[in-house]
Amino acid sequence: MTISDTLQQIKDSSARAVIENVIKLAKDNADFHALLNLTEERALKRADEVDAGKITGKLAGVPFVVKDNFLAFGAPTTAASKMLENFDAPLQATAVEKLEAEGAICIGKANLDAFAHGGSTENSAFGPTKNAIDPTRVAGGSSGGSAAITALNVVPFALGSDTGGSIRQPASFNGVVGIKPTYGTISRYGVVAMASSTDVIGSFTTNVADAELVMEIMSGRDVRDMTTLPDFFKIEAQASPKQKIGLIKDFMTDAVDIDVRNRINEYADKLRADGHIVEEVNLPMAEYSLAIYYIIVPAELSSNLARYDGIRYGYRADGIKTLAELYGQTRDQGFVTENKRRIMIGSYVLSSGFFDAYYLQAQKARTLLINEFDELFKTYDVLIGPVAPTPAFKLGENTADPIKMYMCDIMTVPASLVGLPAISVPAGVSESGLPIGVQLMGPMRSDAKLLALARSMETK
Amino acid sequence: MTQITRDDVLHLAQLSSLELSEPEIDGLRTDISNILGYVEQLSKLDTNNIEPTYQVTGLSNVWRNDEVINYGVTREELLARAPESVDFQVKVPKVL
Numbered sequence: 001m002t003i004s005d006t007l008q009q010i011k012d013s014s015a016r017a018v019i020e021n022v023i024k025l026a027k028d029n030a031d032f033h034a035l036l037n038l039t040e041e042r043a044l045k046r047a048d049e050v051d052a053g054k055i056t057g058k059l060a061g062v063p064f065v066v067k068d069n070f071l072a073f074g075a076p077t078t079a080a081s082k083m084l085e086n087f088d089a090p091l092q093a094t095a096v097e098k099l100e101a102e103g104a105i106c107i108g109k110a111n112l113d114a115f116a117h118g119g120s121t122e123n124s125a126f127g128p129t130k131n132a133i134d135p136t137r138v139a140g141g142s143s144g145g146s147a148a149i150t151a152l153n154v155v156p157f158a159l160g161s162d163t164g165g166s167i168r169q170p171a172s173f174n175g176v177v178g179i180k181p182t183y184g185t186i187s188r189y190g191v192v193a194m195a196s197s198t199d200v201i202g203s204f205t206t207n208v209a210d211a212e213l214v215m216e217i218m219s220g221r222d223v224r225d226m227t228t229l230p231d232f233f234k235i236e237a238q239a240s241p242k243q244k245i246g247l248i249k250d251f252m253t254d255a256v257d258i259d260v261r262n263r264i265n266e267y268a269d270k271l272r273a274d275g276h277i278v279e280e281v282n283l284p285m286a287e288y289s290l291a292i293y294y295i296i297v298p299a300e301l302s303s304n305l306a307r308y309d310g311i312r313y314g315y316r317a318d319g320i321k322t323l324a325e326l327y328g329q330t331r332d333q334g335f336v337t338e339n340k341r342r343i344m345i346g347s348y349v350l351s352s353g354f355f356d357a358y359y360l361q362a363q364k365a366r367t368l369l370i371n372e373f374d375e376l377f378k379t380y381d382v383l384i385g386p387v388a389p390t391p392a393f394k395l396g397e398n399t400a401d402p403i404k405m406y407m408c409d410i411m412t413v414p415a416s417l418v419g420l421p422a423i424s425v426p427a428g429v430s431e432s433g434l435p436i437g438v439q440l441m442g443p444m445r446s447d448a449k450l451l452a453l454a455r456s457m458e459t460k
Numbered sequence: 461m462t463q464i465t466r467d468d469v470l471h472l473a474q475l476s477s478l479e480l481s482e483p484e485i486d487g488l489r490t491d492i493s494n495i496l497g498y499v500e501q502l503s504k505l506d507t508n509n510i511e512p513t514y515q516v517t518g519l520s521n522v523w524r525n526d527e528v529i530n531y532g533v534t535r536e537e538l539l540a541r542a543p544e545s546v547d548f549q550v551k552v553p554k555v556l
Contacts, residue, residue, distance in 0.1 A: 087541065088541070090533045090537050090541065091531055091532060091533055183516050184517045184519070197514065197515055223524040223529070224529065227515075229517060288505065291499040291502050292502065311542070311550060312541070312542050313538075313541040314541075314543075321553060321554075322555075326552065329479050331477055331478050332481060337484060337487070337488070340476070340478055340480070340488065341488060341491055341492065343478065344472040344478070345496070346476075348472055351475070358502075361502050361503065361507060363513055363514060364511070364512045365502050365507060367511055368505065368510060402491050402495060418516060419516030444517075
């Protein structure tokens with residue numbers, strides 16, 4: 001379902017009829033567990049206001065879903081955790097406010113790995129989301145619920161956050177378009193923080209044009225998030241011809257699923273057929289990216305999650321006698337194991353005796369990775385490769401071994417560490433019919449150019 | 461390779477304000493050892509004379525006008541989110 005289809009439906013019937021139908025569809029698809037809560041009452045009220053002409057805009061009446069780490073009215077903002085299970089947001093994220101200002105209607109809050117820690121949505125405190133194409137498989141993560149609900153054609157778009165691949169990988173696993181914009185493109189104000197130097201927010205859509213429209217609305221500098229870049233995003237009507245494109249060889253080794261490699265190579269051939277030049281390129285630092293990521297991100301999130309202390313909001317453990325017990329037991333009970341694992345790794349790498357060997361070394365290695373990308377972008381406009389080494393894996397397949405789960409992020413973390421825009425677009429399916437995405441990456445602020453290229457290839 | 465002991469796990473938990481329950485401790489010890497073992501590969505990289513990167517946009521000294529932003533949220537609404545409050549203050553157990 002696209003945004004323009006939905007606008008046509010609203011025109012032909014009413015916003016109320018469309019929203020009622022979407023809520024029914026969401027309930028019919030409850031078995032996938034893509035949504036944690038519906039915001040039904042508020043959504044219907046807003047639909048009536050659209051029909052009464054009180055709410056107008058480019059997206060008047062168009063339903064969407066937010067990952068449940070966005071502060072949004074109408075249902076609790078849980079971050080899929082016991083810690084925030086009953087937390088009602090006192091205000092809304094800037095991104096949500098901007099979409100509402102254009103008339104869009106949030107109908108529900110999507111499942112995620114608790115606090116966005118994970119790559120399969122299996123770390124949700126409320127149970128995993130199932131893959132939209134094969135319910136015995138994971139939806140990917142951490143924005144698994146947003147990806148699945150878009151792929152199930154319940155809503156034309158959903159919001160997600162991406163710290164190391166959390167939009168791109170579930171987009172690939174469910175066969176939808178997922179964009180992680182340039183770091184700083186969209187305000188993160190009102191989104192539960194994970195790793196501040198790589199967190200970005202973006203969207204899931206069923207086509208590229210919708211991704212561009214949603215991004216145009218959400219992007220821009222926000223004084224409430226001082227890391228936002230001055231406005232730069234402007235949709236480009238046509239893709240530039242004869243682009244020079246690098247296919248990252250390090251992501252196409254024998255360890256990568258053969259169907260994945262085949263689909264990527266076919267996409268490269270289509271780019272060539274369209275007049276672009278595609279050459280294989282090397283990114284030797286790619287093999288270190290995951291190690292860099294799993295030092296920097298735990299370090300940052302251990303700081304960001306220090307705020308969940310049971311004092312001012314959220315969960316507080318019962319039967320507590322001292323303040324130390326209150327902190328310790330609240331956090332033990334409010335976080336899932338993966339949260340604790342990452343917080344403790346963060347505490348370790350930031351400890352005085354280990355800081356230089358781990359955290360500082362990772363930040364220097366990050367510079368080396370950035371240098372390699374800078375060098376490649378002197379010659380190439382765009383880099384392509386797979387999004388993940390495999391299509392969606394089975395539920396439970398990787399839960400016993402955290403490193404095996406982390407390996408699924410190996411192709412998405414480089415763009416996150418460097419801050420680059422990266423998109424996952426459908427590139428076909430595996431032999432068994434599972435979706436496979438191709439990843440397009442460009443230099444900082446090249447989002448519009450990248451999206452125009454992806455759009456030009458959509459029907460080819 | 462880094463070996464993490466049970467005492468290390470308990471120390472890290474204390475640094476992180478986590479009172480771990482007994483069944484989780486052994487699993488975390490194994491996982492943390494393995495993860496640290498994996499990330500140690502960075503020690504192979506020569507990073508002499510390389511500056512660390514802490515942020516990627518290059519923005520610095522970002523200013524805004526010194527004006528009050530109305531967040532539309534009252535003190536009552538925020539206090540209502542605290543597990544316990546009394547007389548417009550958040551209530552916590554005794555510290556001493």
